[in-house]
Amino acid sequence: MSESSRIVLPAPTGVPSREHALPAERPASLEGARLLLIDNGQVQPSLPRYGPLVDWLAEDLQATVAGLTIERRGEDLIQFQEDELAALRAEILDGGYDGLVIAVCHAGVTASSTVLSLALERAGLPCVLLATGLGGPLAATMAAHDVPGLPIIEVPWLRGMDGEAVAASRAERAAAVVAALTTPPERLAAAAADNPAVGDPAAGLTEIAVDDADASAALYERLEPLQLGDGFPVVAPSGERVEAMLAASPLPPEEVLIGPPMPSGSSITVHNLAINAVLAGCRPAYFPVVLAAVRAMAAPEYRFFHTAITTHPGGVAIVVSGPIAEELGIASGQGCLGPGFRANATIGRAVNLTLINVARSIPGRSSLATHASAAQYSYCFAERLEGHPWQPLHEEHADAATSTVTVLKCEPPHNVLSMIGTEPEQMLTATASVAATLGTNTFRYPGDHLVIMNPVDAANLADEGWTKDDVRQFLFEHARVNRSALPEKRYTLSSPTWFEHTDRVPVARIPEEFHLVVAGGIGAQFMIAPPWGLSRAVTRAIETS
Structure with a gap:
């Protein structure tokens, strides 16, 4: 590569928060120790x-x-x-x-x-x-x-x-x-x-030199041997692109968002998050949403350093609610959890690239996911406000003018098709039965679930007089498993003590741990996403510069 054709790009990694240390001094013998x-x-x-x-x-x-x-x-x-x-x-x-x-x-x-x-x-x-x-x-x-x-x-x-x-x-x-x-x-x-x-082949990396003629393609080839990236092509984070991303941030580039996450010991900053947002293909206008999602993940109850490495196949579900979704084109309707929507794809991807590149949650190595899932590429969608029969998430947590993002470490959503009838109790019984299976983590660690309701059936429930609280209470009472089906020894430290004295064991600790979201198109399906279990859903307002 000649000097005239070379371009130096910032590495999408973080800077360690402290110098390496030697192990502690050891005694010559353990006799009498x-x-x-x-x-x-x-x-x-x-x-x-x-x-x-x-x-x-x-x-x-x-x-x-x-x-x-x-x-x-x-x-x-x-x-x-x-x-x-x-x-x-x-x-x-x-x-x-x-x-x-x-x-x-x-x-x-x-x-x-x-x-x-x-x-x-x-x-x-x-x-x-x-x-x-x-x-x-x-x-x-x-x-x-x-x-x-x-x-x-x-x-x-x-x-x-x-x-x-x-x-x-x-x-x-x-x-x-x-x-x-x-x-x-x-x-x-x-x-x-x-x-x-x-070791880590990307340890200490601060920049990557590539051929200027096709910098994105050249960078893509460089990332794989460094165990960086998610396997998809990337956009080269040129200085101009990174500066444009940072210009959309209400926070200074050096501000620490999560620090220092393991396994890397490096902090996630506004600057390295912006680099990964460029890699992912985000438009600068999307960056406040990416930023809000990562700031929500910094909350202690989210348990960032465990979610980054678990064997569980879940991804970071990112639910955007409020007027910003329509402004940015974040899909909330037909097919919103699938391909074809740049904002959905790249916002979620930016978060997951940051987990891999900065936190060093390396697939097959320091990420322990047994099989992983497509949710670990991107898992972002918006709440559908048109025809919403209840109070959407952003109004529950803020107000009508404030947009929010809710994050939860959870499984890819499971389809629910009620074959027992279309009355409210029948649809919700089918939903509860999908949540209450012996194969989820919730009988070790009960917790938050995403319940994604199509707009037609949500409206039908509301027309029958059901409120959000009614739906949550029904799911809480019916998404349960007989105690006789569970092993005697369970992980119960995160469960209320009364769980040990009931014949029907819930998958959530309280009704409010069923988070109802209206999204998707016309159809007969609901969806429910069971949680990893130890992580809680966190909602944060989206701030723009």
């Missing part, structure tokens, strides 16, 4: 094929190291918010331990477990994570952006192992834990640097 061993809530009964890891490790370490004292603690870390992790960190440091082992990093609990370990390493406490093949890559990516060299020991499935092989695996794991807690930090960091599997 005190270790804290945390079961993070995943070992049993979630992972029976890995065996009783914590029990085995405690036995094997004490058999291996003379005078070693092990204290055990159970914490369901996936339930912890960031402030709760900070409090737990302080409590552990006050305990005077010589080391910490957490088992086991698997699925979403990996994020909390790794955040805790990285903070403790920076504070001087040696840590080790035991991880499955699912959790290990996420933990390694997070460590690469903060404390490269944090020891992560993979635990194998027991499937196909005989007793001798299991015993050998146990001994190997105990020896690896001892080594991880006694190896000098410089050697741990050097080993991580020599292992390409634990």
Whole structure:
């Protein structure tokens, strides 16, 4: 590439909020040491094929190291918010331990477990994570952006192992834990640097040089080996395009919107969000909606750092309500959740590109989604105001002149076609039955649902005297499953205590967790989107410059 044909574009990544740190200093030996061993809530009964890891490790370490004292603690870390992790960190440091082992990093609990370990390493406490093949890559990516060299020991499935092989695996794991807690930090960091599997090919990237003749096509080719982008072609974020996007923002470019999200340790700022909005194909006029969506995702109840990496296939549903939808051409009618609408496609895509490029929720690596879904490309639509029989979302949360955006981490919407009749109770019974299935997360973590009603049936309900509150109450009372169908042990920390004493267990905690949206065209279908569960719906006003 000649200098005359070269153009330098800003990278769509973030800037780390702090310098990398070495792991904590390790003792030369664990003899006479005190270790804290945390079961993070995943070992049993979630992972029976890995065996009783914590029990085995405690036995094997004490058999291996003379005078070693092990204290055990159970914490369901996936339930912890960031402030709760900070409090737990302080409590552990006050305990005077010589080391910490957490088992086991698997699925979403990996994020909390790794955040805790990285903070403790920076504070001087040696840590080790035991991880499955699912959790290990996420933990390694997070460590690469903060404390490269944090020891992560993979635990194998027991499937196909005989007793001798299991015993050998146990001994190997105990020896690896001892080594991880006694190896000098410089050697741990050097080993991580020599292992390409634990790095990030885009780490430290600030700009990308491409051929000016067709910058967008050239950039598209450059992104894939860097594990950037969503696989679709992109628009090159030239200085002129980024400046035009920023001109539509009511906030300064350097303002931090979410910071710093894991796995990358970088903050999402107005500036890097604008770069990703250009990549996605947004018009500058769309940027206030993108900005409002990300600001809503920053709310603690949204649980950003868990939603970015979960095994769940849901996307970030972005529901725009108010006059701005018509102004920008955000589709709310026939086919509004499908292809053909630039505003819908690119607003949702800008948010998801930011998750991949800045937060580094890398598909197949630090994003743990088992299958993922098309909702993780774009999941944006508007509420239909024409003929709306009730109060739309923006009027519920603000007023008629104020446009809002509502975000929720949820599954792609499920179709509801009432085959039992078209009376209000029959249509809503069919809707409730789709929500109340044993395959959703809601019997672990009940929560917010999106209920997307076509305008004709919504009007029919209103004509029959049904209010929004009536519909919510009906769904709350009927979207339930018999207790006898559920396992005895369930995740119930996010459930009201009265759930344990009812024969019919709800999928939501209160009626208001059914968010009714009128959208779509003429037809017989409703749609309902069950939630990931730990994330709550957040609504925010859209501000324009």
